[in-house]
Structures are given as structure tokens and as C-alpha cells.
Amino acid sequence: MLSLCKGEFSVERDDDRCIRCLVCVRQCPSDVHKYDEEEDRIYSDESECVGCQRCATLCPTDAITIRYKPMEMKENANWKTYHLTNIYKQAETGGILLTGMGNDKPYPIYWDHILLNASQVTNPSIDPLREPMELRTYLGRKPDLLDIEDGDELILKTEISPQLKLELPVLFSAMSYGSISLNAVKSLERAATIAGTYYNTGEGGLHKDLHKYGKNTIVQCASGRFGVSPDYLNAGAAVEIKIGQGAKPGIGGHLPGEKVLEEISETRMIVEGTDALSPAPHHDIYSIEDLRQLIFALKETIAYEKPVGVKIAAVHNSAAISSGMARAGADFIALDGVRGGTGAAPLVTRDNVGIPIELALASIDQRLREEGIRNNASLIIAGGIRSSSDIIKAIALGADAVYIGTAALVALGCHLCQKCYTGKCAWGIATQDPYLTKRLNPEIGTRRLVNLLNAWSNEMKELIGGMGINAIESLRGNRLQLRGVGLTDTEYKILGILPAGE
Amino acid sequence: MRRIYVKEDVCIGCRLCEIYCIVQHSKSKNIIKAFRNEPRPLPGVLVEEKGPISFALQCRHCDDAPCVESCITGAMQRLEDGRIICDIERCVGCWTCIMVCPYGAIRRDQNRKVASKCDLCIGEDIPVCVKNCPNEALTYE
Numbered sequence: 001m002l003s004l005c006k007g008e009f010s011v012e013r014d015d016d017r018c019i020r021c022l023v024c025v026r027q028c029p030s031d032v033h034k035y036d037e038e039e040d041r042i043y044s045d046e047s048e049c050v051g052c053q054r055c056a057t058l059c060p061t062d063a064i065t066i067r068y069k070p071m072e073m074k075e076n077a078n079w080k081t082y083h084l085t086n087i088y089k090q091a092e093t094g095g096i097l098l099t100g101m102g103n104d105k106p107y108p109i110y111w112d113h114i115l116l117n118a119s120q121v122t123n124p125s126i127d128p129l130r131e132p133m134e135l136r137t138y139l140g141r142k143p144d145l146l147d148i149e150d151g152d153e154l155i156l157k158t159e160i161s162p163q164l165k166l167e168l169p170v171l172f173s174a175m176s177y178g179s180i181s182l183n184a185v186k187s188l189e190r191a192a193t194i195a196g197t198y199y200n201t202g203e204g205g206l207h208k209d210l211h212k213y214g215k216n217t218i219v220q221c222a223s224g225r226f227g228v229s230p231d232y233l234n235a236g237a238a239v240e241i242k243i244g245q246g247a248k249p250g251i252g253g254h255l256p257g258e259k260v261l262e263e264i265s266e267t268r269m270i271v272e273g274t275d276a277l278s279p280a281p282h283h284d285i286y287s288i289e290d291l292r293q294l295i296f297a298l299k300e301t302i303a304y305e306k307p308v309g310v311k312i313a314a315v316h317n318s319a320a321i322s323s324g325m326a327r328a329g330a331d332f333i334a335l336d337g338v339r340g341g342t343g344a345a346p347l348v349t350r351d352n353v354g355i356p357i358e359l360a361l362a363s364i365d366q367r368l369r370e371e372g373i374r375n376n377a378s379l380i381i382a383g384g385i386r387s388s389s390d391i392i393k394a395i396a397l398g399a400d401a402v403y404i405g406t407a408a409l410v411a412l413g414c415h416l417c418q419k420c421y422t423g424k425c426a427w428g429i430a431t432q433d434p435y436l437t438k439r440l441n442p443e444i445g446t447r448r449l450v451n452l453l454n455a456w457s458n459e460m461k462e463l464i465g466g467m468g469i470n471a472i473e474s475l476r477g478n479r480l481q482l483r484g485v486g487l488t489d490t491e492y493k494i495l496g497i498l499p500a501g502e
Numbered sequence: 503m504r505r506i507y508v509k510e511d512v513c514i515g516c517r518l519c520e521i522y523c524i525v526q527h528s529k530s531k532n533i534i535k536a537f538r539n540e541p542r543p544l545p546g547v548l549v550e551e552k553g554p555i556s557f558a559l560q561c562r563h564c565d566d567a568p569c570v571e572s573c574i575t576g577a578m579q580r581l582e583d584g585r586i587i588c589d590i591e592r593c594v595g596c597w598t599c600i601m602v603c604p605y606g607a608i609r610r611d612q613n614r615k616v617a618s619k620c621d622l623c624i625g626e627d628i629p630v631c632v633k634n635c636p637n638e639a640l641t642y643e
């Protein structure tokens with residue numbers, strides 16, 4: 001059948017610059033560039049180009065420009081190229097369209113409608129270069145009251161639940177070994193260790209080489225229960241039950257058998273070459289009471305020494321569910337918004353299911369406060385956090401910390417081509433092909449991630465210092481530091497912030 | 503003496519080391535000119551590749567260098583800092599060094615009829631292959 005879909009990119013090679021070094025030929029995982037010896041020329045098959053920019057980045061003479069060039073159809077406000085090409089593809093394949101990374105549709109991004117406050121005249125701002133600033137964050141259940149015995153020395157009599165100590169309110173999101181390469185996992189693990197935070201195994205289990213670094217690891221227990229064993233649960237610093245993911249609320253996961261190579265099969269405890277299927281629901285959780293059972297089964301296994309949290313996708317009734325989770329014994333709640341990333345998801349789900357994390361966060365924080373149970377569980381939010389200012393806004397809206405996934409991968413070289421599901425990631429991240437995984441040197445990866453976290457820490461200190469605040473604790477839930485621009489009354493009400501000028 | 507080492511687990515076979523070596527040993531040291539308009543020297547580094555495995559190999563600048571010992575004209579010589587170079591004015595292209603090098607690190611420059619090998623980039627603090635490897639697969643220590 002003739003395919004009606006054309007490539008999405010054009011490959012322009014400046015022949016005055018090209019030296020026929022063939023770096024592009026060797027680097028493109030889609031075999032776009034081919035050298036013709038007879039003519040001493042490189043031909044590029046643009047239809048296969050996914051726009052990953054690998055060739056353009058490595059070309060030593062800067063001879064390549066990759067340009068986004070979607071098919072230009074007659075202008076039509078209803079029938080966009082997006083819809084037409086999707087229909088063409090489905091008419092050709094009869095299948096569900098897959099994609100990778102987070103929702104890229106122009107739904108409102110509330111971070112970009114929120115502005116931060118700063119001190120002027122009546123309250124002094126603080127210069128982080130001269131004065132100590134505190135970004136340290138503790139995640140876990142906080143007591144209702146502190147019982148302190150007064151005397152020569154103060155003695156804390158309340159027993160504090162297990163806490164995770166973070167040097168900055170940022171953790172690396174769940175990304176499984178399988179969806180990303182071992183080199184990517186190693187980069188995240190080492191960077192988390194150096195920066196004093198945590199990475200999350202995702203649902204793929206914990207590779208045997210990484211058990212020894214457990215103190216900066218959050219181990220996940222998802223519906224497929226891959227790699228879950230008492231050893232695994234005890235290897236981490238905390239356990240996270242994964243109910244849902246922002247990129248694909250309501251559906252499970254699927255790692256194709258071709259990717260289940262020896263080490264992945266060993267880590268996931270499944271037969272080599274078989275599909276790793278995570279069911280859509282946990283078949284033992286159909287209610288908050290069931291969730292409570294699993295939370296406590298896990299707490300028993302780890303002897304109540306570490307926090308156990310629950311991750312859900314932000315959906316319409318997240319606030320009510322969060323109330324249930326906080327009462328069911330979750331020490332932290334991870335909330336993944338509609339822009340959360342993924343290694344593979346049906347396009348239709350990714351682009352249409354879930355709600356923006358900003359609205360979910362505001363409503364959940366509000367609900368838990370109203371019910372007097374906000375201290376039961378810490379709130380970690382995820383899904384499209386792009387910068388230190390997004391983090392500061394999130395914390396002022398009520399989050400305790402944020403998970404970053406996409407931003408971390410971008411720091412590792414990801415160019416958001418959204419082809420993670422093909423397993424041919426040109427940057428060695430979302431692939432298990434040994435020829436490609438080598439491209440991510442975990443030493444460089446670690447350095448890049450640590451640099452990013454350092455840069456963001458410094459920026460966060462500048463921002464809170466500007467507000468006259470010297471500890472991130474004092475910003476948490478401090479919505480008065482936020483003002484909105486260009487929002488509707490309903491949005492202001494849900495976000496619990498005032499419009500700029502008020 | 504500092505030597506170049508390769509980490510084959512992160513060598514991605516891009517061959518940029520070879521490319522920058524050629525530029526460094528060219529007349530103009532301008533990458534486009536060196537490749538398009540000038541006689542092109544051979545790279546002193548050679549990337550070996552099989553399947554997903556690849557690594558870059560240069561002269562090891564051996565302590566007991568058989569190439570220096572066997573060179574019939576004294577072209578292959580050790581400099582004071584320990585590096586071994588081939589003085590192409592003296593090299594007669596007999597290829598004795600090539601036969602005795604245990605690493606296969608010397609190549610025939612057919613154009614000039616001389617032995618060609620890594621000189622650790624005379625005049626550079628860090629050899630250009632090390633400096634330009636995009637994945638830090640080469641170290642100089």
C-alpha cells in the first residue's frame with residue numbers, strides 16, 4: 001500500500017562544509033544518511049528522519065540542519081495535519097498509534113500564568129551569596145503534635161515517622177531499567193547520591209549492580225510487580241506503589257519482548273524475550289481499603305523503617321483519592337500531571353487523559369488542609385517541570401517536592417523527538433541496543449545531572465531570597481507569594497491565588 | 503610519561519578522533535580545508551570496530567619500543583619527554599617498524615612513502631583526539 005505519510009523533517013546538508021567524514025552516517029540510528037562512493041556524496045532519506053538532531057550535533061563542520069517540515073495541507077482549523085497524518089497512519093496499519101514523552105498539545109501551562117513576589121522596602125530580601133539558605137526537605141508523614149519534655153535539655157517524646165531527607169526539593173522520577181538504558185539509570189543513581197536526593201527505579205526492578213546504592217533509591221511496586229522481592233523492597237530508602245502515570249492514566253505498561261534481554265529479564269524476574277505486561281489496575285486494589293492493605297503489607301516487609309508512598313496520575317477526582325491515600329497510610333503522595341512523560345503510551349491517551357498538575361496540586365493541597373490531614377503525607381508533584389521557577393511556584397502552591405523525569409533526560413542529551421517507544425534512541429537513553437547505549441557515558445551523564453541540580457539550587461535560592469525567605473520550608477503552601485495573569489475567576493479560585501494587581 | 507587510554511565501553515565508533523587528528527596534522531589546521539583542498543595526512547589514531555564494540559588505538563609509546571630499535575635509519579626515535587615520533591625526513595619507507603609494532607599502530611603513508619603514527623600532538627597540552635572525543639572515551643594520564 002502506498003503510504004500517504006511523508007517524513008516530518010528535512011535534512012539540509014551544506015555541501016560547502018561537508019567533508020565526507022561520515023560521522024552522520026554512523027550516528028543516525030534510522031539510517032537516514034548513506035554514502036555513495038561512486039559520487040563521493042551523501043544521500044539522505046528524509047522520510048526516516050525523526051528529528052533527534054544527533055547527526056547535526058555531532059557533525060564536526062556544522063554542515064547539517066534538520067528542519068521540522070510537516071506536510072503542509074490546505075489550511076483548515078478543524079482538520080490539522082496532526083489529524084490527517086494520524087488517520088493516514090491508522091488507515092495503513094489498523095493499529096493504535098504509539099508515542100513517547102509527555103503530552104505536547106497546547107493545553108494551558110499554568111506555571112506560565114503565575115508570577116512570583118519579591119521584597120521591596122518594607123521587608124528585606126536576602127542575598128544567598130552572603131547568608132545561609134536552606135533547601136533541605138523532609139518527605140514523610142509529619143506528626144499532628146509535637147510532645148516535647150521541657151527541662152535542661154529539650155527531649156522530643158513524639159515518635160517521628162520515617163522520613164526521606166533531600167538536600168533540595170527535587171527527585172528523579174520513576175524511569176524503569178528497560179524503558180531507559182542501564183547507563184541512564186546509573187547516571188541518575190550517581191547524580192542522586194552526589195546531590196543528596198533520590199532516583200526512582202520505576203517498575204522495572206533494581207539491577208543487581210545497583211543494590212549497593214540503595215540509600216538514594218526509591219523502589220517502585222507497580223501492577224506487574226516486576227522484580228519485587230523482600231530484598232528489593234529493603235534495598236531502597238522508600239517504597240512507592242505505582243497506581244498510575246500522568247502520560248497514560250488508566251492504562252498499564254508494555255515492554256515488548258525484544259527488549260527483555262538477559263539482564264532485564266533477570267532484574268524483572270521474568271523469562272527472557274517475553275513481553276513485560278503491567279496490568280492496567282493492581283488486581284488486588286479495587287478500593288482505598290485494598291490500597292491500605294498493600295501499604296501495610298509493604299510496611300511490614302520493611303519493618304516500618306522507611307516511608308511508603310503512592311503515585312497516581314492527576315485525574316478529575318484526585319483530591320478525593322488523595323484524601324483516601326493520606327488516610328490509608330501513604331507517607332507521601334506522588335501526583336503525575338497530564339504533561340508527564342513516558343517511554344511508550346498510546347497517543348490518544350497521552351494527548352487527552354488527565355488534568356494539569358498545577359490545578360490538581362492546588363486542589364489536593366487545599367482538600368488535605370481542609371480535612372486537617374495535610375501533615376499525614378508529603379506531596380511530590382510531577383509532569384512537565386521545566387525549570388527552577390516551576391519548582392518554586394509548585395512549592396508555593398503546596399507541593400513538598402517535585403519529581404523531574406523529562407528534564408533529567410534532557411540534561412542527559414534527550415532532544416524530545418518522542419520516539420522512545422521505538423527503542424532506537426539516538427542519545428543512548430531510551431534504548432537497549434548495545435551500539436546505542438554506549439553513547440551515554442554515565443560519568444558525563446552524572447556530571448550533567450549534578451550540574452543541572454546545582455544550577456537549579458542556586459536559582460531557587462535567588463528566588464526565595466528575593467522574597468525575603470531563607471528556607472524553602474517557609475515558602476511551602478505560601479500562595480500569597482503567587483499572583484496570576486490572564487486566568488479566569490474559576491482558575492484563580494482553584495489555584496487559590498490572586499490576580500496580579502490585587 | 504602520560505599516555506592515551508581508551509574506555510572501550512563508551513567508545514561510540516564515531517571516528518571523530520581520527521578526523522581531528524587529521525586536521526591537527528594538516529597544513530592549515532582548518533577542518534574544511536584540510537579535508538577538501540590539501541593533501542590529507544593519515545590519522546595517527548585508528549578506530550577498530552566489530553559489531554557494537556569499538557575502540558580507538560594509537561601508538562602506545564612503549565618503554566621498550568621495538569620500532570625504535572629496529573628502525574634502519576634512526577627515523578623512529580624517542581624524544582626527551584618519552585614520546586616516540588617518526589622523522590619523515592629520514593624515513594625511507596622500509597616498513598620494518600610496521601612489522602615489529604605489536605599493536606599495529608603504525609600505518610603506511612602511501613603518498614609520502616613514510617611511516618605514519620601518533621606523535622601525541624606535539625605542542626598541545628592534551629592530544630586533540632582526547633580533547634575532541636565527544637564521549638570522553640579517551641583519557642590522557
Ligand code: SF4
Pocket residue numbers: 013017018019020021022023024025042058059060061062063064
Ligand atoms: S557529519 Fe557533517 S561533515 Fe561529516 S559527512 Fe556528515 S554532513 Fe558531512
Ligand code: SF4
Pocket residue numbers: 011027028029030031032033048049050051052053054055056066426
Ligand atoms: S540522526 Fe536523527 S536528526 Fe539526524 S537524520 Fe538521523 S533521525 Fe534525523
Ligand code: SF4
Pocket residue numbers: 508512513514515516517518519520549556557558634635636637638639640
Ligand atoms: S572520538 Fe571517542 S568515541 Fe569517537 S571513535 Fe574516537 S574514541 Fe571512540
Ligand code: SF4
Pocket residue numbers: 506522523526545546547560619620621622623629630631632
Ligand atoms: S595524540 Fe595526536 S597524534 Fe596521536 S592519535 Fe591523538 S590526535 Fe593523533
